[in-house]
Amino acid sequence: MIDSHAHMDREGLKNVFPSLGRVRSIRDVQDRVAELARQKAPGEWIVTMPIGDPPFYFDVPDILAEKRWPTRKELDAAAPNHPVFIRSIWGFWRSTPPLVACANTEALKRAGVTRDTVSPLRELVIEKGANGDPTGVFIEDGMQPTAELIWFRKPTEFSRANRARGIPIAAKAYHAFGTTSIFEGHGVANEVIRAYKDAYRDGTLTMRAGLVFSPDWKTAGNAKLGSLIESWGGWLGEPASGDDWLKLTGIYANIGRQPGDDVRASASPYTGWAGFNYDTGLPRERLKEVLIQCARNDIRAVLNSNSPGVIDLLDEVDREVPLKGRRWVVVHISILSPRDIERIVRMGLVLTSHTNSNIYKEGHTWQARLPRERQRENTPLRDLIDAGVKVGLITDNVPISLFWPIWESVARLSRVTNERIAPEQSITRAEALRCATLNGAYLTFDEDKKGSLEPGKLADLAVLSADPLTVPESAIRDITADMTMTGGKIVHQVPNG
Known part of the structure; x- marks a missing residue:
């Protein structure tokens, strides 16, 4: 998982x-x-x-x-x-x-x-x-x-020691639901990268982790960002730096900033709960310059779907430097039109969902913003998968079980109204499991190493408390792991399980 x-x-x-x-x-x-x-x-x-x-x-x-x-x-x-x-x-x-x-x-x-x-x-x-x-x-x-x-x-404040101790504690909690690898698509700041390195160095890192770098743009001042990005190519470019346990792959950025971002960024390099830098947003034209340089230097970019016009911006970058094959990522997908999906396919973008928020918790508000004829555009998993787009499922840390987004992708139920949100966009249980396994491996160019049980792949697996293909639909989200293994070692086991 x-x-x-x-x-x-x-x-x-x-x-x-x-x-x-x-x-x-x-x-x-x-x-x-x-x-x-x-x-x-x-x-x-x-x-x-x-x-x-x-x-x-x-x-x-x-x-x-x-x-x-x-x-x-x-x-x-x-x-x-x-x-x-x-x-x-x-x-x-x-x-x-x-x-x-x-x-x-x-x-x-x-x-x-x-x-x-x-x-x-x-x-x-x-x-x-x-x-x-x-x-x-x-x-x-x-x-x-x-x-x-x-x-x-x-x-x-969370100290460096708090963060270092927290990584193996967190991994243990995620292992209890069968998770064996993670991708930090929102980007991580230096203090979190350091915590992962501490765990890696002392042998307590049991979760395979792909980390995306969260830049602190204010430290760049008025520097030419193109030259800065070029200088990052050696350590942020593909193939990613690291190994099968810990790798650093690409940068996260978004268009513009929220009103409080600069105030929160004044605490830098401390990031609090975020774990990412608060000033990752750039004005559109400056971000376009950064993205073009990223593409030219084989640095993969991860952008947030909540930034208005992100697909339009990537389309412009694609005209300068073709993105197909680079596996750039758009996270937290929400509203995507048929034209958006066509462009996503053309550029070879990889997507991650946000069903915990956009379906279960806030799906009803998303639907209220759309005219009836466009309501199927809310987290359109069916259309995306039918178009051949690779979509990974996410927890966003709440709750930490991937069986929640698997259930949400199938049932698409609103917590508030108990109605199905754009039910025509439901995917099958098998498709949802693929999104939570092999598609996640594709995010880090690791589909030949993990994401499925095959000879020669890494020995990462989970023995589940129930069969997600056959349990009642409402019980999918209650599934846990009786045993979880990473790298051939048992990292979680239910007593007498």
Whole structure:
């Protein structure tokens, strides 16, 4: 099983800070914070994971009896001698804003947040009470948390040791669902590359990993990017640097930036939950220059489908330097027209889906944006596979089982409406399994080495808890691995399994 967009490093960070547990009231939150306070010396920071139930953190704060967030004074009552900070979620876990973090009075004081503090972003609100003082609640209308990066970075920071320890922990979690290889299509920053290298060096890397480089464009300043890209050809060009366990292959980029990207990038080289650099976006014409140079230097590019006009841009690059055979990648596919698919085929692009978000969690909103005659264009897996396009399935780290996107690709059910999203785009179970195996190997030019059980291929396999071809459709997503093997070694096994 090959996860074509895993963000696996994040899974190993979820236990760095304590969980609040299954809280159902502000009193529950206070009790848990008080418990944590008893374990720390006075004055020490208490930083916790978000309020809500992982992995999705749906329906907050409505799951709390009060249906609101705890204030600084309520957190003060639980831990009067400590600064307290409750993190927000990483927005893509749930796929909907807002992101909300909570701090007590001492935490606000240490962060320098007062009644006079002005948010640097319209999308980030410092909630204030009737008297003008901060309530301790930070509300963000975005998907990538900013408050913790600019005001609470030090106490919330993931250290190099955290990241290094996290890689084998994360791999173990993914192995439990049969995953043997990953491709980090969103790109990874230096601190994540270093964590993978640490695990590789000390022999604890049990997951085969293809990493895409996440550039930090602001460090380039006004340099000529064409010359910079040419200088990268030796280590980022194909064939990829590395071996069958760890390889670095290509760069990630996108068109333009979100309003908060520059603010978040000010924390560089630290990247928080992201694991990628926040300033990977470039103005369209500058990105076109970069992509043309990438093609000329055999550096594979990975772009995000959510960038408007990405297929148009690649079409322009293709006219300068033909892309066929280079296996450039477009990730997180959403709306693709028949004309888009024709061009994807012509350029030989490889795609990765995002069914956890675009079908299960937010498929109903995508459909509402489209006229009825175009609704079949939402994640059109049937049309893509019929056209011969290679599509890899992804978890995006939530949930970490590939059997969720396999189920979503077959059933195409909306969590919200329980209706099938563009049902004519459903693919068969066998096709979905191929997308989660051999097509993932194709992403890294490894289809002759892995992705299927054949003599001479790498000894990577999983023994599953049920047959995905025959279980009831609704049970596909519940499949786990009884045993998982990579490189001929058992890396996961259910006791007595």
